[in-house]
Amino acid sequence: MVAPSGFLYPISSQFPFDNVTQQIVLALRERDFRVPGIKVELGSYGYLPYDYVKTIEDDDFRLWFCRIQRSLGDGFNDIAAVSQLNIPGKELSVYDDNSGPTFYLYVGKNWKAEKHGFVNGLKVNSKLRREPRTYLLYTGSSETREGIRYQGEIAPYLAHSNDLGREYEPKENEPRYFETRNVFQEFTAFLEGKLEQIRKR
Numbered sequence: 229m230v231a232p233s234g235f236l237y238p239i240s241s242q243f244p245f246d247n248v249t250q251q252i253v254l255a256l257r258e259r260d261f262r263v264p265g266i267k268v269e270l271g272s273y274g275y276l277p278y279d280y281v282k283t284i285e286d287d288d289f290r291l292w293f294c295r296i297q298r299s300l301g302d303g304f305n306d307i308a309a310v311s312q313l314n315i316p317g318k319e320l321s322v323y324d325d326n327s328g329p330t331f332y333l334y335v336g337k338n339w340k341a342e343k344h345g346f347v348n349g350l351k352v353n354s355k356l357r358r359e360p361r362t363y364l365l366y367t368g369s370s371e372t373r374e375g376i377r378y379q380g381e382i383a384p385y386l387a388h389s390n391d392l393g394r395e396y397e398p399k400e401n402e403p404r405y406f407e408t409r410n411v412f413q414e415f416t417a418f419l420e421g422k423l424e425q426i427r428k429r
Contacts, residue, residue: 236273236280236308240297243322243382244409245416248423249291249310253281255426263429273307280308289422290314290347296324314347315418320411328368331386331411335402336362356394364388365395366406384408 238250261268261281271282271293278300284291295311312321317334332351336342342362351363368383387405390397398404 234278236278236306238281238293238297238309239306240295240309242297242309242324242326244412245313245419246309248416248419249293249313252284252291252419252423252426255423256281256284263426265429266426273304278304278306285314286422288316289418291419295322313415313419315415316343317346318411318415319347319351320415326380326382329383329386329408329411330368331366331406332363333366333403334362335364335396335399336360353391353394355390355396361396363396364398364402365391368408369405382408386411 238246238253240246256263256266256268261270265286267283267285268281269283270279272279281293283293290313291310292312293310294307295309296305296307297309298306300306309324311323312319314320317339319332321328321330323329332346334342334346336346339346346362351365354361354363365388366386367389369385369387384407385405386408388398388403389395
């Protein structure tokens with residue numbers, strides 16, 4: 229499947245992992261989006277239409293591209309930047325306006341059996357719905373050591389949220405917050421390793 233004209237590529241540099249997701253798309257394009265073990269879904273957007281990579285996945289990760297990175301005019305936006313990233317046991321969603329981010333941590337007991345549900349399932353109000361406790365929700369927190377955060381800046385911490393009692397609370401040694409930069413670095417490092425694997429396949 230050759231990338232058609234009018235194809236939108238990730239070009240954003242908003243987050244640390246943006247460059248490596250761009251490199252992954254380009255590495256797959258060089259192989260006509262056909263790499264053993266990698267599934268690529270293309271999407272179309274707008275009335276022209278523009279085409280872009282919608283999802284990339286294998287057994288260990290999934291990238292979903294739907295984040296605005298620029299205006300195309302006529303009321304349409306370039307949405308080819310990565311918006312949701314899954315690596316083993318973790319999911320991260322980021323937004324073009326720097327709200328969030330939203331982070332999910334797997335805390336179930338059988339990753340192999342529950343992986344599909346964690347990656348593909350609707351992770352909303354699991355406690356309220358009386359669903360099994362398989363994840364914890366963390367959202368961008370405006371709290372800093374200085375108590376100041378300027379509007380439009382990326383939240384420095386991802387703090388646990390029980391969403392008004394509708395999500396499960398951490399137990400024992402499970403974390404109550406993460407430093408956002410450390411989470412970003414972990415996802416970036418994982419995807420850099422995945423990029424090398426793709427280039428060698």
